[in-house]
Amino acid sequence: xxxxxxxxxxxxxxxxxxxxxxxxxxxxxxxxxxxxxxxxxxxxxxxxxxxxxxxxxxxxxxxxxxxxxxxxxxxxxxxxxxxxxxxxxxxxxxxxxxxxxxxxxxxxxxxxxxxxxxxxxxxxxxxxxxxxxxxxxxxxxxxxxxxxxxxxxxxxxxxxxxxxxxxxxxxxxxxxxxxxxxxxxxxxxxxxxxxxxxxxxxxxxxxxxxxxxxxxxxxxxxxxxxxxxxxxxxxxxxxxxxxxxxxxxxxxxxxxxxxxxxxxxxxxxxxxxxxxxxxxxxxxxxxxxxxxxxxxxxxxxxxxxxxxxxxxxxxxxxxxxxxxxxxxxxxxxxxxxxxxxxxxxxxxxxxxxxxxxxxxxxxxxxxxxxxxxxxxxxxxxxxxxxxxxxxxxxxxxxxxxx
Amino acid sequence: xxxxxxxxxxxxxxxxxxxxxxxxxxxxxxxxxxxxxxxxxxxxxxxxxxxxxxxxxxxxxxxxxxxxxxxxxxxxxxxxxxxxxxxxxxxxxxxxxxxxxxxxxxxxxxxxxxxxxxxxxxxxxxxxxxxxxxxxxxxxxxxxxxxxxxxxxxxxxxxxxxxxxxxxxxxxxxxxxxxxxxxxxxxxxxxxxxxxxxxxxxxxxxxxxxxxxxxxxxxxxxxxxxxxxxxxxxxxxxxxxxxxxxxxxxxxxxxxxxxxxxxxxxxxxxxxxxxxxxxxxxxxxxxxxxxxxxxxxxxxxxxxxxxxxxxxxxxxxxxxxxxxxxxxxxxxxxxxxxxxxxxxxxxxxx
Numbered sequence: 044x045x046x047x048x049x050x051x052x053x054x055x056x057x058x059x060x061x062x063x064x065x066x067x068x069x070x071x072x073x074x075x076x077x078x079x080x081x082x083x084x085x086x087x088x089x090x091x092x093x094x095x096x097x098x099x100x101x102x103x104x105x106x107x108x109x110x111x112x113x114x115x116x117x118x119x120x121x122x123x124x125x126x127x128x129x130x131x132x133x134x135x136x137x138x139x140x141x142x143x144x145x146x147x148x149x150x151x152x153x154x155x156x157x158x159x160x161x162x163x164x165x166x167x168x169x170x171x172x173x174x175x176x177x178x179x180x181x182x183x184x185x186x187x188x189x190x191x192x193x194x195x196x197x198x199x200x201x202x203x204x205x206x207x208x209x210x211x212x213x214x215x216x217x218x219x220x221x222x223x224x225x226x227x228x229x230x231x232x233x234x235x236x237x238x239x240x241x242x243x244x245x246x247x248x249x250x251x252x253x254x255x256x257x258x259x260x261x262x263x264x265x266x267x268x269x270x271x272x273x274x275x276x277x278x279x280x281x282x283x284x285x286x287x288x289x290x291x292x293x294x295x296x297x298x299x300x301x302x303x304x305x306x307x308x309x310x311x312x313x314x315x316x317x318x319x320x321x322x323x324x325x326x327x328x329x330x331x332x333x334x335x336x337x338x339x340x341x342x343x344x345x346x347x348x349x350x351x352x353x354x355x356x357x358x359x360x361x362x363x364x365x366x367x368x369x370x371x372x373x374x375x376x377x378x379x380x381x382x383x384x385x386x387x388x389x390x391x392x393x394x395x396x397x398x399x400x401x402x403x404x405x406x407x408x409x410x411x412x413x414x415x416x417x418x419x420x421x422x423x424x425x426x427x428x429x430x431x432x433x434x435x436x437x438x439x440x441x442x443x444x445x
Numbered sequence: 446x447x448x449x450x451x452x453x454x455x456x457x458x459x460x461x462x463x464x465x466x467x468x469x470x471x472x473x474x475x476x477x478x479x480x481x482x483x484x485x486x487x488x489x490x491x492x493x494x495x496x497x498x499x500x501x502x503x504x505x506x507x508x509x510x511x512x513x514x515x516x517x518x519x520x521x522x523x524x525x526x527x528x529x530x531x532x533x534x535x536x537x538x539x540x541x542x543x544x545x546x547x548x549x550x551x552x553x554x555x556x557x558x559x560x561x562x563x564x565x566x567x568x569x570x571x572x573x574x575x576x577x578x579x580x581x582x583x584x585x586x587x588x589x590x591x592x593x594x595x596x597x598x599x600x601x602x603x604x605x606x607x608x609x610x611x612x613x614x615x616x617x618x619x620x621x622x623x624x625x626x627x628x629x630x631x632x633x634x635x636x637x638x639x640x641x642x643x644x645x646x647x648x649x650x651x652x653x654x655x656x657x658x659x660x661x662x663x664x665x666x667x668x669x670x671x672x673x674x675x676x677x678x679x680x681x682x683x684x685x686x687x688x689x690x691x692x693x694x695x696x697x698x699x700x701x702x703x704x705x706x707x708x709x710x711x712x713x714x715x716x717x718x719x720x721x722x723x724x725x726x727x728x729x730x731x732x733x734x735x736x737x738x739x740x741x742x743x744x745x746x747x748x749x750x751x752x753x754x755x756x757x758x759x760x761x762x763x764x765x766x767x768x769x770x771x772x773x774x775x776x777x778x779x780x781x782x783x784x785x786x787x788x789x790x791x792x793x794x795x
Contacts (some may be wrong), residue, residue: 098452098453099453115524139740140718140739140740141738141739142737143736143738145736147474149498150496150498150500151497155586230734245500245501246455247455247456248454248456249453249455251457354544355454355455358452358454359454
């Protein structure tokens with residue numbers, strides 16, 4: 044039992060949760076080893092975790108501090124990016140025309156379950172004394188699906204703005220061409236997730252605090268390469284892990300097709316990020332700047348691994364029946380989380396390696412976190428959309444750990 | 446550091462900013478259960494419904510549901526208007542029609558607990574959002590069903606709104622929602638109800654209807670009843686200088702009789718998308734197009750609303766009758782995708 048556990052013993056559940064989550068916030072902010080990285084993230088962490096900015100109101104203003112790079116000579120060709128641009132133009136899909144929205148999404152039909160019952164952590168809940176009956180399990184699984192897809196949608200909104208900012212800031216004209224297609228892609232992703240939630244699941248969850256922190260940090264950071272690294276490599280990697288997990292689990296044909304289209308787009312997005320950053324990191328950054336980006340990527344990777352713990356579902360379902368700490372433990376050990384982590388890092392680590400953010404120094408940190416097994420894997424320039432979908436489908440999640 | 450914030454879990458989306466996507470959802474049938482049957486008159490009942498999946502069935506006042514009943518082994522569809530204010534559990538009122546297969550079934554055989562499927566809600570006979578001017582309503586017989594929903598919704602939103610109703614029936618015993626209309630009169634001083642009984646006062650003609658309705662200059666006018674009555678009211682109002690844009694009509698079409706449909710696949714070419722689709726035996730043009738993922742507009746799916754109107758460029762169709770197409774529309778080559786199927790290879794401008 045830790046000191047914190049001893050402190051919490053005997054307190055009412057609500058007080059336990061308040062103290063636990065406050066200490067957790069402090070622990071998260073304190074865990075960032077590089078002070079510069081901690082300082083750059085602190086304002087977003089304060090807004091998201093302490094002030095709870097995303098928990099009320101209709102909108103949040105996120106001031107951007109980046110400069111638009113306006114070309115006067117239309118030079119700076121980047122043939123690989125131009126190829127990507129042409130491919131993106133050729134592969135645009137239409138969310139209204141190309142998806143069968145007439146499909147009746149029946150949340151009670153196990154044959155076409157949006158989230159089959161082997162996805163939610165029922166065993167973990169039972170180990171903590173919470174048993175749900177068959178009807179509750181079904182409702183819970185549907186809520187987890189709505190929560191997950193809501194977070195995808197909130198992430199896509201962030202991606203839309205980040206893609207627009209990056210299109211302004213990037214120095215290559217071919218990058219701007221490509222960026223414009225990505226803005227369109229992200230807008231379409233936002234549209235289809237919102238439409239699915241509104242018309243099929245009819246439930247939309249609020250943005251998760253930790254996702255808000257990452258998006259707020261990216262959108263307010265003035266350095267274009269940090270935006271790029273954050274959005275094109277880290278958040279897109281997170282998205283591939285999360286979308287891939289859902290794609291593997293869901294049996295609902297409309298969602299499966301929707302996710303397939305989205306994953307195919309994401310493959311291009313990561314490819315673009317990798318091309319731009321490898322060039323920039325190897326040619327334009329000082330060793331100190333490279334080191335800071337390495338640390339930043341590492342911290343964000345850990346944040347993404349450890350902190351998407353669906354607290355909104357906890358507060359809706361189990362506040363008063365279970366401590367927040369126990370909930371976090373259940374989710375971290377759930378089978379779906381292990382699938383998500385696997386698929387995310389399988390893509391992320393080789394990409395960080397390829398763009399030059401995997402020095403021997405930082406490798407030691409990744410080794411401690413158990414993430415080096417993915418080193419040497421295929422990076423985004425070596426993978427087609429079909430490869431990505433095949434790798435996702437081939438992955439079988441191991442059983443849950445309790 | 447240890448602030449406690451009000452925690453918002455889900456986002457309130459009562460009507461949903463995504464209302465624009467609601468139409469395609471109308472093809473998605475939802476299971477419903479009858480939770481209450483209220484007898485309104487000797488020949489009319491109101492069915493209150495709950496969805497089988499427990500999810501809400503949000504609707505706008507004036508809309509209708511297409512009810513898919515299984516009667517003696519065959520599925521039959523009818524559109525019945527929602528007759529309650531927005532936000533209440535969905536309820537539709539059905540009046541017995543002489544010789545009406547479905548209304549007979551609903552009024553005499555349907556029991557509380559019965560389960561069936563509905564499409565929708567659909568229809569654009571609705572209040573204009575943000576509009577606060579006077580409302581003038583004309584209803585006849587069971588045409589009151591969407592009108593009562595519009596009246597109660599409008600008055601709940603703005604108890605001071607001026608709302609007038611001319612309600613035509615054969616005699617007082619046929620009046621639907623008598624108690625609700627009286628309650629509205631007592632509660633809302635600016636609501637005015639004029640009953641009109643044809644058994645004693647005769648049928649009002651166009652000029653008399655315009656005189657009785659006498660809309661204010663900024664009023665929106667809603668008409669719902671038999672076609673000849675609405676035609677007369679429209680003619681009277683137009684002659685009195687009322688702009689056509691201020692008059693809304695909800696058409697009531699008797700149940701269509703299904704035509705024999707082809708038993709072999711037929712190709713349909715959709716000009717706007719450039720797609721050629723094979724219509725399967727038994728399918729309508731609409732069903733074939735939607736199955737192939739085309740974004741075709743539609744609403745009631747029973748030939749009553751005209752949302753799925755398409756123009757035929759080449760080929761022959763068979764069309765279920767009666768339906769809402771006018772003689773002029775037919776002469777100009779229009780058909781209804783929901784109620785028609787291709788008999789020969791077909792090209793449509795859709």
